[in-house]
Amino acid sequence: MASSIPASSIPDGAARARPGFAAYLLREGRWLASIAALALVLFALAAVVAPWLYSWETATRVQLGSALLAPSPAHWLGTDELGRDLVARVVWGARITLVVAVSSVAIALVAGVALGAVCGFYPGRASSLGMGLVDFMLAFPRTLFAIMLVTVAGNSILSLVLAIGISTIPVYARLFYAPVMAMRRREFVLASRAIGASDTRLLLAHILPNLLSLLIVQSTLSLAEAILIGSGLSFLGLGPPPPTPEWGVMIAGSRAHIVAHPHVILAPGCALFLVILSFNLVGDALRDYVDPRSRGRP
Amino acid sequence: MLRYALRRLAWLVPMLFGVSIAIFLILHFIPGDPARMAAGPDASEEDVQQIRANYGLDRPLYVQYAIYARKVLHGDLGDSFATLAPVSEGIARTLPATLELTTAALLLAVCLGVPIGIFAALHPRSAADSALTSLAVLGISMPGFFLGLLLMLLFAGTLGWLPPTGRGTWRQLILPAVTLGLPYVASFARLVRASMLDVLSEDYIRTARAKGLPVRRVVYKHALANAAIPTVTTFGMDFGRLLGGAVIVETVFAWPGMGRYLIEAIMARDFYVVQGTILVFAALVIVVNLAADVVNGFLDPRIQYS
Numbered sequence: 001m002a003s004s005i006p007a008s009s010i011p012d013g014a015a016r017a018r019p020g021f022a023a024y025l026l027r028e029g030r031w032l033a034s035i036a037a038l039a040l041v042l043f044a045l046a047a048v049v050a051p052w053l054y055s056w057e058t059a060t061r062v063q064l065g066s067a068l069l070a071p072s073p074a075h076w077l078g079t080d081e082l083g084r085d086l087v088a089r090v091v092w093g094a095r096i097t098l099v100v101a102v103s104s105v106a107i108a109l110v111a112g113v114a115l116g117a118v119c120g121f122y123p124g125r126a127s128s129l130g131m132g133l134v135d136f137m138l139a140f141p142r143t144l145f146a147i148m149l150v151t152v153a154g155n156s157i158l159s160l161v162l163a164i165g166i167s168t169i170p171v172y173a174r175l176f177y178a179p180v181m182a183m184r185r186r187e188f189v190l191a192s193r194a195i196g197a198s199d200t201r202l203l204l205a206h207i208l209p210n211l212l213s214l215l216i217v218q219s220t221l222s223l224a225e226a227i228l229i230g231s232g233l234s235f236l237g238l239g240p241p242p243p244t245p246e247w248g249v250m251i252a253g254s255r256a257h258i259v260a261h262p263h264v265i266l267a268p269g270c271a272l273f274l275v276i277l278s279f280n281l282v283g284d285a286l287r288d289y290v291d292p293r294s295r296g297r298p
Numbered sequence: 299m300l301r302y303a304l305r306r307l308a309w310l311v312p313m314l315f316g317v318s319i320a321i322f323l324i325l326h327f328i329p330g331d332p333a334r335m336a337a338g339p340d341a342s343e344e345d346v347q348q349i350r351a352n353y354g355l356d357r358p359l360y361v362q363y364a365i366y367a368r369k370v371l372h373g374d375l376g377d378s379f380a381t382l383a384p385v386s387e388g389i390a391r392t393l394p395a396t397l398e399l400t401t402a403a404l405l406l407a408v409c410l411g412v413p414i415g416i417f418a419a420l421h422p423r424s425a426a427d428s429a430l431t432s433l434a435v436l437g438i439s440m441p442g443f444f445l446g447l448l449l450m451l452l453f454a455g456t457l458g459w460l461p462p463t464g465r466g467t468w469r470q471l472i473l474p475a476v477t478l479g480l481p482y483v484a485s486f487a488r489l490v491r492a493s494m495l496d497v498l499s500e501d502y503i504r505t506a507r508a509k510g511l512p513v514r515r516v517v518y519k520h521a522l523a524n525a526a527i528p529t530v531t532t533f534g535m536d537f538g539r540l541l542g543g544a545v546i547v548e549t550v551f552a553w554p555g556m557g558r559y560l561i562e563a564i565m566a567r568d569f570y571v572v573q574g575t576i577l578v579f580a581a582l583v584i585v586v587n588l589a590a591d592v593v594n595g596f597l598d599p600r601i602q603y604s
Contacts, residue, residue: 136317147545262451
């Protein structure tokens with residue numbers, strides 16, 4: 001993408017030629033972020049190949065004869081209270097988690113960036129009102145907002161995606177509002193306007209490509225938050241219904257057995273925690289990579 | 299000061315109206331409307347019509363809202379479909395538990411977070427400082443329900459030190475409050491650290507040091523008062539997130555608060571309870587944010603005039 005940005009439009013302080021992100025991680029000795037990146041690759045891989053590893057049947061069919069088995073060579077992570085293999089369920093859970101996270105962040109990103117960019121590009125009474133609404137939504141508890149939406153739409157994976165996606169829109173609107181407003185007055189934008197570029201072209205071809213790094217960093221962190229909120233809603237019973245092998249649903253279903261058979265909680269719980277942690281670590285590293293001055297800042 | 303506080307508090311009225319309209323509209327998008335929810339899936343069309351007429355649900359939406367707003371202003375949030383008891387009674391019963399839990403969690407976050415943040419600001423780039431950064435990432439990555447279950451497994455299961463669920467004694471408060479508050483310890487500490495570092499590089503701090511004031515006095519009297527301002531603002535904004543977390547923590551520990559009341563109402567499709575509790579949650583968030591503004595006006599008189 002970087003090569004498509006005209007040289008004149010690169011903001012101050014940004015290096016023109018940079019090493020790739022992977023090279024950056026290794027060169028700077030950020031081993032924790034490197035491991036996190038590797039974990040995310042494995043997570044995505046598991047999500048993609050889940051149906052070839054285990055059938056949906058294996059992940060959901062009740063087999064009371066083999067209930068609550070401890071981890072063994074036959075079942076690496078043991079089985080849950082209904083006798084289902086936990087590796088199969090955790091792997092399928094990765095697939096559901098990835099789908100929910102990516103699609104909800106995509107919704108939020110498209111709608112939020114559009115809202116923030118338009119409000120920033122056309123400042124005025126209407127856009128102040130819009131951003132006032134955005135600020136208000138940001139202060140409102142996102143879990144509660146999502147709960148309301150799920151109540152309206154019924155509990156399914158689709159309404160989970162909509163609930164997380166819509167409640168994340170203000171994050172992107174807020175993030176893009178000020179930079180777009182500032183960039184509107186920059187010389188390269190004024191120059192394009194002078195030679196007759198339309199507003200749409202100014203926004204899409206000149207302003208937004210400059211904010212791409214902002215978008216990538218925020219999306220990585222948003223994925224972490226989407227998984228956190230989504231699993232919480234599922235845990236509350238507002239996500240997909242059982243026997244769907246969603247991690248939050250799995251934990252809610254098995255919590256009665258936590259003391260006698262902790263592995264039923266630890267398998268999905270650790271998967272959940274590690275994936276969220278990895279997204280956050282990679283997001284932080286991406287931020288430092290994109291803007292080296294940010295290192296060590298909260 | 300009083301005028302500023304009153305002016306800020308006057309904002310409560312339009313904001314509460316706005317949020318009540320928003321909640322009302324969103325919840326009225328429910329397919330099949332509350333009447334069908336109340337009647338259940340097996341009800342006949344006549345029954346649904348009857349309920350609709352009883353609750354005034356056949357009138358235009360703005361009339362419904364006007365009636366609803368009038369009732370809310372008189373303290374009437376409607377009746378539960380399931381128990382027929384007034385929603386306001388249910389909220390009066392469960393709200394104290396939620397406030398107890400969130401207050402305990404916030405106290406924990408402030409009492410641990412602020413001193414840690416000050417220490418990290420005074421010793422930048424020390425081991426404690428970098429440990430804080432790692433802990434903050436762990437804090438925002440840990441789902442509340444998983445942390446709660448892990449703490450329950452360790453302290454109620456394996457060690458048997460604390461009761462796993464319920465409310466009544468202070469020992470039952472510990473696990474839910476720690477679960478809710480722990481992730482905020484690190485984020486609070488980071489916030490205090492960042493604000494302190496900003497303030498410590500100001501000229502007036504150097505002046506205070508140069509005229510011979512002891513470090514302790516400069517830090518606690520001059521720097522901390524000014525570093526508190528961004529901290530209080532963020533505290534107001536975090537409060538909403540904390541309430542969202544409380545809904546989950548209450549479910550994990552069977553804590554009889556408003557969050558559990560809300561979740562049970564959603565499961566039972568109890569429309570007026572859902573609407574009422576969400577309205578009260580929103581009102582709490584608004585009040586706490588305005589209170590944070592007022593406190594900031596007190597901490598920094600310049601804010602009152604801007």
